[in-house]
Amino acid sequence: MRILILVTKMPEDGPLVSFGGLVAKLTQSSLTLLHVAPSKAKQERTDQVLNQAADLLAGLEVERRLCWGKPATMAILEMRQGNYDLIVIGARQASTAMEQSLSLASRAILQRAPCSVLVVRGGSPQLQRVLICTAGTDLAEPVITAGAFLSRAAGAQVTLLHVAGTIPTMYTGLSEIEETLPELLKTDTPIARHLRRSAELLASYQITAQVELRHGLVTSEILREAHLSHIDLIILGSPSRGLRRWFLGDVALRVAENAPCSVLVVKGSLPVPSTSV
Template identity: 30%
Template sequence: MKPDLLITTNGFQETWPAIEYGAWFAATLGKKITLLGVTENLNPAAIDDNHPLEDIFAQAVELFRKNGVEYTLIVENGNAEDVIPQKAREGEYIIVLGPLGRPQIRRFLKGRSIRYMMEEIDQPILYVPESRLPLKKILICIGGLGYEVTAEHIAMQMAMKSRAEVTLLHIVPPIDLDYPTARTVRENWQNLTATDTPVGRSLRQALEVAKGDGLTAFVKARQGNVVEEILAEIKDGNYDLLCMGSPYSTHALRQLYAPNVTAEIAEGTTCPILSARYKQG
């Protein structure tokens, strides 16, 4: 069963790029849309007032009809950080999110909502702070452990439909332990596809898939801090979409102390990000 889209909004105008991108995504890949509107802080005294959801729903319906996509509208009351993960668990979806417009003091005290969503939602997440369409350039981060496979698979479908150029990126981080595989990667970081290492094999396989689909594809490598180098590549390459695996692809203890790279990237760029946990099959 191919997943449909669950596009979410709390009426905040900055969620509109996610709706716009989701409509394009659904039309391009032939998916159905469920638009979830979350009514937050509903004041009984203002029951007859025009709610921001009404305007954004009206715009969305017009857009969905224009794109010829099948859609369903749902409205739930509550806190978006609670309602969205709960609704996501009720079906097989790709979740499309945008910034929820939280006050700066709340972001400082609790962190950004996207970080929490990545922890709570098992399904693929498409986070869209800015709609960069048409889709011409996709950046796929390859870590070498296979956690990016699900995100990579979705990205390749998007690339085929839009004929987007694909860049496969691996970051070689500072290495503290000197063991054979790490040494090979460090010494051959500019030609990783020629190495018999996990990342070398992952890059070759992804490159073969892309070229087998008739796509223009490249391999790039950078050295340094993973978050800083990915953000620098996004800026230098002017990409329209970033695709990454999720640290929650693994149940290893490492995710308890290692930084959530995907969340940190999402907080540092306006480029749309597709993140997905690895799943067998």
């Protein structure tokens, strides 16, 4: 797998670089650092940014790329020319509820990137609790496969979350819905088949996940679970085209914007080893 880390400013981007390095180690991936400067006027300072970032990746073979222009435009161009599988970008800490944590460049990359995107948020990188979000579509299998591989490599605990729309009128509360999950998994409904298949995929990587079924707004339920379970990484999918890109892509953007942790948005599939079940 080929990973591109977009470094804007050091030492502020230290956690971003370290998290990208962690993923590279877990997946045995090649790693490229990219810094986009506004002009060639301060060559020494731009070289220093890449040198400081590379110092955080001791033991890893790192390629360094420096270019000039607009960050989003140049990053997307580099992604296409370099045939990368994943780009790692940062999210700033919003000081107010009205402030967006993703810069305009990060938002543009998340929406337009031809590959998967890892949005890093927080301090020191860790991967102990992973939340895999499944929409019950053909997007689910690449998301689950990527999540399973990363989680097994990191020894992380996994929660598999499926949000099934609004609460049926026959139920009065979320606790009652949760109690029906074992019974649901015994049925032959589309949701039950999907959750069983998802559990089989995880089991093929020797992962026993906690399965959670929620009813409500997709973004709200994902963020709620991330807060309640102190998640380190949310993994979800985003389609590359069609009407689902408008809906699920918007979900991915809103989750990345508001999550309390890092978010991996899987586009297409990541080239990680798979097993047959």
